[in-house]
Amino acid sequence: MNQEIQTTFQNDISLTIKREDLIHPFVSGNKFRKLKYNLLQAKAENKTTLLTFGGAFSNHIAAVAYAGKEQGFKTIGIIRGEEILDKIEDNPTLKFAQENGMQFEFVTREDYRHKSEASFIEKLKEKFGDFYLVPEGGTNELAVKGCEEILTEEDAVFDYVCCAVGTGGTISGLINSALSHQKVLGFPALKGDFLTDEIRIFAKKDNWNLISDYHFGGYGKINLELIEFINAFFEENKVPLDPIYTGKMVFGVIDLIHKNYFPAGSKILLIHTGGLQGIDGMNMKLKQKKLPILISNG
Structure with a gap:
């Protein structure tokens, strides 16, 4: 509109x-656009879990949690900053994501810098099994197609x-x-x-x-x-x-x-x-x- x-x-x-x-x-907004074709691709690949990255107040984390629940996916959020591990109840974004079924993995800010490296992703696969990876902020070719x-x-x-x-x-x-x-x-x-x-x-x-x-x-x-x-x-x-x-x-x-x-x-x-x-x-x-x-x- x-x-x-x-x-x-x-x-x-x-x-x-x-x-x-x-x-x-x-x-809402660009998160809906960015996730549209990624969710379709995840279904086409028969994935049942979405994994993504974000900070403590990330719009993207909140959107993936809700969209995943709505579309029948499990969701995992790799969250930047171990210091907020015990503060979820005080954080409206993370509380919302958790209420919509997202599982969190809190990592140090240093480790978070390696989130795009193959070795980092491989360790996540060893821990969580197979998943469809949605980049931080949701940006990839399918996201651009949606936008x-x-x-x-x-x-x-x-x-x-x-x-x-x-x-x-x-x-x-x-x-x-x-x-x-x-x-x-x-x-x-x-x-x-x-x-x-x-x-x-x-x-x-x-x-x-x-x-x-x-x-x-x-x-x-x-x-x-x-x-x-x-x-x-x-x-x-x-x-x-x-x-x-x-x-x-x-x-x-x-x-x-x-x-x-x-x-x-x-x-x-x-x-x-x-x-x-x-x-x-x-x-x-x-x-x-x-x-x-x-x-x-x-």
Whole structure:
């Protein structure tokens, strides 16, 4: 569903947000897209278990747990950080995943860095038996195929398509399906320049740019300015934004409008990639820091 943002911007620029967060109540946004063809492939290979990786508040972990339960798979989550082993009840993301049947394996941050190595995967197979491996964040060729379905015929009217970037799968799908007159802009949620190479593995066109000025200090980092922006955006448009990905992207796009980055008359489509389950976890941290909390409903 596309929802026009009613705010009047300079130079006759219009903003519309694609509500991918509304696709599914628990497997929302790009996670639904990324898992769609991976789940079909797992069934085609007669796999009964999904194994994947993520951090303590991972949207991906929550989505795989629910999708696995819904589709009849056992699920295993390799979780970064042994220190949260005895804190599952205090963690809304992990508690949700566990309630939906996910089995956890907590590993040290050092070991987690080796998660893509064959020897690490082999040890997991020795421990858990046969499984279908879904990469951290869900990005692989099948995930990109799913994300290519985000844009539809009605989106042909837009000049710019903007999305947050984590592992690069979503933007790669958008790049591949964007029309010749459209420019895709990605807003990384992480520091670093490695994403360009990751995206080029899957992207088949050069119709895109990364804008790396709006990560707010890095992955999972947030400040008072971003909190106030997300809350004001919700009050004005009744659209909740997550603070890790989409909130930063929307902040960046609106800031660029004010800085005259976009030509007059531009029609901009914002992709809401979901991730709202992470708000509860972020609000726990904000309360500890005595900062205002994020509002995500009336």
